[in-house]
Amino acid sequence: MPRPFQRVIIETSGVASPEPILDTLLREPWIAKRYSLQQVLTTLAVPSAQEHLERFAEAAAQVTWADKLLLTHADLADAAQQAGLLERLNGLAPGTPKLTVTSGKASIAEIMDRRQTGYRRLPGQGVVAEHGFSALSVYLGQMPSWQHVQTILQDLLERYPDNLLRLKGVVFVPDQDRPIAVQAAAGRLYPPQVLPVDDSKDRRSRLVLIASSGIEVLADELALAFAEYLERNAIRLH
Template sequence: MAEIARLPILVLTGFLGSGKTTLLNRLLRDGPRTAVLINEFGQTPVDHELLERQDLPLMTLSGGCLCCQIKGALAPVLKNLWLAWGKPGAPRFDRIVLETSGVASPEPVLDTLLRDRWLAGHYALQGVVATLAVPAAAGQIDHFPEAKAQAAWADALLLTQADLGTPADLALLESRLDALAPAVPRFQAAHGAIDPAALLAAMLGAERKMPGGTEVPGHGFRSLSLHLRTAVSWPLLREVLENLLDRHGARLVRIKGVVHLRERFEPVALHGAAGRLYPPAVLAVRAGQDGLGRLVFITAGPLDGLDGELLEGLRGHLAEGSLRWH
């Protein structure tokens, strides 16, 4: 029996709100047939709804990071995916893209991919791409070990949101990367413009650092999720979310979700990070949607009172019992 070539696997990493899903969507528009594995820190998965393509094999691992809380889940999922791929009539794909959570260190993920003998025999690591948002990444590298590790373990660095940052932001980030990852190729993306071919070509022949195999200390991030049972007016929702970002500053590191607004028929995606709430992005209407809005808030440690503020600000819109800390 002829030996089957190893299946390429590409790892996307980057801190919360740095543009990993935007990059993933760009990679899926053309190129090889792809299966997608998304790891979300929050208990309520959202990112899969943000994918432009829904006609591909897709799996979500939620409720923790692959680097710590659910590290042991990665190997069984990849083994099952390989076995399913080999069955007659199964959906065909030529690579896997793994999008890690925004608070995950890549080292334990790489440790699993490279040191597990079965996985190393069936999967070939194509590379690690880290996204870094120009307006915020230097500060994130300074304050969060996870952001520093993401840049340090990358084979290519994609500097995103360059159009939203200042020349000083870019210079500060470049200085951090000069010290942290001086030899790693860097690319800039403004207005979401990305050249996937150049990004992937830059990783060919990259010298592979082997993980140390040591346990990564648990981080202090927490998530709060909620469901909205009714459509909300955009002015009200914007006011509530902007007030939360202003009030809690750097401790509220990420807001993301898919919601229904009174002003639109289609659902919209919402993103907030580094103190900024971005305009809603319109999504396609898809069969099987349940009409509920979903929001996830990720905090750096406990954030007392956040749930009470959301209860007060969105009174009458929350589904009963849906507001939960994880």
């Protein structure tokens, strides 16, 4: 009988330390007998990576544990930002391959190449400090126009640049017949990406926000901004 799947991909929050998950995967006997860890991939948005490495120990842990570093949104960063980030990464993980992802496209062969692997512990550090990140998710059965959604999200990013670390989601708007992928980090709303046609009947829009503090304030702001589109229990704190 053929196996139902060949590979499992685990995607953590963008501000999570990988160490607890890796510890479970490598030490839990039931899992270790059935799965082998292939590699750890860490993505870094070039325009905001330096700031996150400065502010959060979790970001440095993600870099030092990675088998490959994928540098994204390089087209939105200038030459000085790119050079500064590479210098910082070479200090944290000099032997780790660094691949630039352009417009969301990357070489699958390079990413899946297993020749250079190895786990890197944080030099001279113990347990990574917990920063108490919080998250909320929003589910909307209906949405306003994309321009209206964009205005709401950009306003939140500009007014809460230190609190709102990450925003992502998939939205269905009336002026577009295909779903739109939404991404934002470090106060920047990235250009929307139109996704392939979704044949499922579930056309609810979903947004996830990750914050270092003030998650209740962000929830109240979203409730006010999307008041006429929210269903009961549409905003959930995690």
